[in-house]
Amino acid sequence: MRIATWNVNSVTARLPRLLGWLSSAQPDVLCVQELKCTDEAFPRAEIAELGYDVACHGTGRWNGVAILSKAGLDDVTRGLTDQPAYEDVTEPRAIGATCGGVRVWSVYVPNGREPGHAHYAYKLRWLEALQATVLAESGAGRPFAVLGDFNIAPTDEDVWDISLFTESTHVTEPERKALAMLRETGLTDVVPRALKYDRPYTYWDYRQLAFPKNNGMRIDLVYANPAFAGAVSDAYVDREERKGKGASDHAPVVVDLTV
DNA sequence: ATGCCTTGTGGTACAAGA
Numbered sequence: 001m002r003i004a005t006w007n008v009n010s011v012t013a014r015l016p017r018l019l020g021w022l023s024s025a026q027p028d029v030l031c032v033q034e035l036k037c038t039d040e041a042f043p044r045a046e047i048a049e050l051g052y053d054v055a056c057h058g059t060g061r062w063n064g065v066a067i068l069s070k071a072g073l074d075d076v077t078r079g080l081t082d083q084p085a086y087e088d089v090t091e092p093r094a095i096g097a098t099c100g101g102v103r104v105w106s107v108y109v110p111n112g113r114e115p116g117h118a119h120y121a122y123k124l125r126w127l128e129a130l131q132a133t134v135l136a137e138s139g140a141g142r143p144f145a146v147l148g149d150f151n152i153a154p155t156d157e158d159v160w161d162i163s164l165f166t167e168s169t170h171v172t173e174p175e176r177k178a179l180a181m182l183r184e185t186g187l188t189d190v191v192p193r194a195l196k197y198d199r200p201y202t203y204w205d206y207r208q209l210a211f212p213k214n215n216g217m218r219i220d221l222v223y224a225n226p227a228f229a230g231a232v233s234d235a236y237v238d239r240e241e242r243k244g245k246g247a248s249d250h251a252p253v254v255v256d257l258t259v
Numbered sequence: 260a261t262g263c264c265t266t267g268t269g270g271t272a273c274a275a276g277a
Contacts, residue, residue: 009276010266034276036267061267062275111277151277170277205277206264213262217277243261249276 001071001100001257003029005147005220006241007108007203007250010036011066014248015043021241022050025254028071029099031106031147032056035064035092042066057092064092065108065148071100080133084125086110086118093126096137102228102259103137107148112169120169123151127178134185134223143228143259146187149203149250150221154179154189157199158218170219182223190222192235192253200237203250211242220253231257 004027008014011032022030035042035058042056053073058064067073077096085091096105107130112123130146138144152175156162165171183189194200201216210216222235234256242251 013266034266111275113275113277168277203277204261209261209263211261219277239261247261249265 001029001102001259002027002254003031003102003104003145003147003257004252004254005031005033005106005222006252007033007149007220007248009034009248009250011064012037012041012043014246015046017241017246017248019046019050021252022047022052022068025238025252027254028069029102029104030068031104032066032068033064033106033108033149035066036061037064055095055097057095059092062091063108065095065106067095067097067099067104067106069097069099071102072098074098080129081136082132083129084122086122094130102143102145102257105133105146105148107146107150109149109151111151112175114167115169115172123169124174124178131178131181131185134182134187138186138225141227143225143231143257145190145222145224145228146182147222147253149219150179151219152176152179153217153219154221160201160215160217170217186225187223188226188229190224190229190232190235190255192222192237192255195236195239202237202253204242206249220250222253222255228257231259233258
């Protein structure tokens with residue numbers, strides 16, 4: 001089974017590239033983030049034509065997550081248990097489903113904006129809710145993984161120049177502690193191969209030639225329980241999809257499983 | 260060339276992204 005995650009930065013703007021990538025990479029399951037559209041506006045028919053069942057969770061111009069599956073799509077859950085709100089809005093940032101016996105969550109962790117900002121505190125609270133959901137669902141022998149845009153670089157090596165991040169989110173100790181807590185519940189960081197250069201970055205800013213300079217970050221992660229991680233036969237970042245006109249600023253992360 | 264930001268919304272700019 002091939003399972004992938006991709007922050008598409010608007011599913012409607014990315015639709016031609018999304019359809020092309022689904023056809024060429026042929027994932028059985030794709031976790032999508034940053035839909036930037038309502039469920040009504042989601043391009044369901046075009047994706048269904050490629051053989052995918054769709055479960056989406058979007059409300060409009062910000063956020064939005066989905067799971068596309070050719071392997072079954074059961075027990076869909078929208079939102080985390082006790083998911084915190086931001087400015088009184090519980091945002092569409094998490095959706096779970098069971099696909100061919102594999103439980104997956106597609107998540108778009110809040111950005112945080114800057115340390116000290118209310119959005120940063122919200123990010124940490126949100127990660128606590130994610131941990132509670134993981135604790136409730138990742139046990140037993142069923143393959144389980146949280147895939148998505150975590151907006152956290154797990155180590156200093158996961159950003160192109162750590163010296164530029166002294167005042168920034170994505171690399172702070174509390175954010176990394178939240179990832180460590182997820183690992184302590186039994187999840188493993190499934191680190192993909194880089195297809196070029198030495199680090200498997202998944203995001204490059206649109207500005208300042210970040211992609212040609214490989215000024216990237218690894219923030220799109222796959223956190224898997226032992227049954228999932230033990231079945232991984234390969235994992236890579238499809239950086240080819242970051243090239244050219246009309247690309248998302250994130251590249252897909254692809255994981256192959258023996259199940 | 261992988262190439263100097265992109266998106267949706269609302270209105271002829273702006274917030275948000277990380």
